[in-house]
Amino acid sequence: MTTPPEAVDLAVLASWMDEKGLPLGPIEDIKELGGGTQNILLRFRRGGTTYVLRRGPRHLRPRTNDVLRREARVLTALDGTGVPAPRIIAVCGNENVMGGAVFYLMTPVDGFNATTYLPDLHAGDASVRHRMGLEAVVALSKLGAVDHEAVGLADYGSPEGFLERQVPRWMSELEGYGKLDGYPGPEIPGLEHVASWLEDHRPSEWRPGVMHGDYHLANLMFSPTGPQVAAIVDWEMSTIGDPLLDLGWLLATWPVGDAVSIAGPLGAAGGLATRDELIAAYAERSTRNLDAVDWYEVLACFKLGIVLEGTHARACAGKAPKDTGDLLHAMTLGLFERARGITG
Template sequence: MSDAPKTDDQQAGDQQAGDQQTEDPKTGDRKADLDRLNAWPGLSDLPGDGPVTALDPLTGGAQNLLFTLRRADGVELVLRRPGRHLRSGASDAFRRESRVLAALADTDVPHPRLRASVLDEEVLGAPFSVLEKIDGFTPRGKLPGAYAEDAAWRRAVAFALVDGAAKLAAVDPARHGIADLGRPEGWLERQTPKYLKLLHGYRDDPAYREGESPEVDRIADWLTAHTPKGGATGIVHGDLQFANVMFAHDAPKLAAIVDWEMASLGDPLLDLAWILTAWREKGDPPGSEPQFQPWDGVPGRAELVAHYGESTGRDVSGFRWYQVLACFRLAALLEGSYARALAGRMNRRMGEGLHAYAGWLWAKARQEMDRD
């Protein structure tokens, strides 16, 4: 399982900007955590039997640390906790995710089942959650097995991913006890100024200004002028991308959507647009390759948007605005990492790579704006 940022919009830049967790969980720390977990009364409520015998680090976490938690009888779960240097507000992220996962428990949205959520720091010195371990893989790089060999699998799983977003859009927040998860009123109108403010803030650094895209204000003006009137309200995952989903090994299906710390209430069409920022097809601006290979057989954006509309009953005729917004919002967050790299607060080479990807997103947004 991969990891996600701590809150809806306030800390969204951390994950999307690509800041990678560089902490190496030390053996001594893990031994101490084992002792604490085995003294924790909540252990008896978890699946499995016997003490925790191992905490093995998992790759993929960005802001949080991930471990396979193994009990004496062999049952495996996933433990998630913030880094060893606890950041202010870390429990807020876990509280948000825990509420959403609990709310999704009796829905058909693919997700890891929440087994425990500890929001104080008494047990491990930090909040943590224990989740079901998903039998699946994150689709990045070279695909395995039949996914690589059979284009029909790639086509099927693309529709399955969009179906996952559609199932989430169908969940009634009020019925599932999370009507207060966010502020849906004026949500669409708030998006552009919120991320434009981030982008303008980066201009305080003269080095950043030298490489800033000239498209920033033009795209923001277009988004403001074309903001839809109204829109649906539902649960928005907020970071629905290949890094935050898992595909099943044995069939072309979506095994789980993970990393729910950015979930909020808003217009679910943004989740679909967010997925499709990672799509690549003929006619796209040059300079960006698909995030997994092989890519042939994957349906195009228009077919997937139409499928989402049929699945949800949603009018998708105005989807172009959401696609431009997704490009704008993601580029703003990537540029945050670039700004931090220029300031020496993250790897410079990584920051430059994310800046280049932001450049592709600006180009894609402009292409969508100009398409009539």
């Protein structure tokens, strides 16, 4: 690729980098990277250094810039904590520099996404794949151990009442989908049962911390030379809340049987750690109380299922592809079936 996306002006980028005192020279070896969102990721070299630029899509959504600012803030705060994540090099929070978009530069990650591709080492060795799941928990336990106040994130979220807000917040979200013409309403067996169970079994005590908010295999980059997590990526949903919900999210999305999964090639290859092994690995590395781990997994199924149902609702209204809506609705049904299996 010799030219960047229209939304990235190289002359503007070079001038801004000069002002930041970053290495001079032509911007070379430009490559647009794929990702799980519509945000633009551009890898390039300048002055002997490789960078990755992240900014919102060409047509910015209302909250995109705020989300990018938050991402940059949390990644900056996590630098030096041992949490595997991209390192921020410089941030441009001024929307007037590049066509209204906030952007930042970060270090590139030497890794791969196991939901889209497996190198020969990982594809050919079940012991490596088994360890990958455990390493996902190792990385998560490091995040859960971060003192959010000590790293400057005391005001990054609103932990007060976090668990109490979850069920009403997401039931209200689901109700809002009814405003979309063509959506028949949520046809989700067990919806009310799961919601009631969550309210009745909510943990009474928990400890706030940094949450990724969307912790699953598709948001992890693994080392090409082993099972370790090279970086946790896509921090758009991060906040200060209950880090055990991240563990619940990993469990809720973990490949099991024939369920519709986002695990891709890794899930298809098999040989992965079991749910109990993942929980045990977290318990070995965390001081958090895991007595209510089932509750966090059910909450993750509930919340993620409602999020995915939103795309199904938009597809019914002609605002998203029907095939995508059908697939995500199937995943929602699978998540609620999983939740019902836990709640009884």
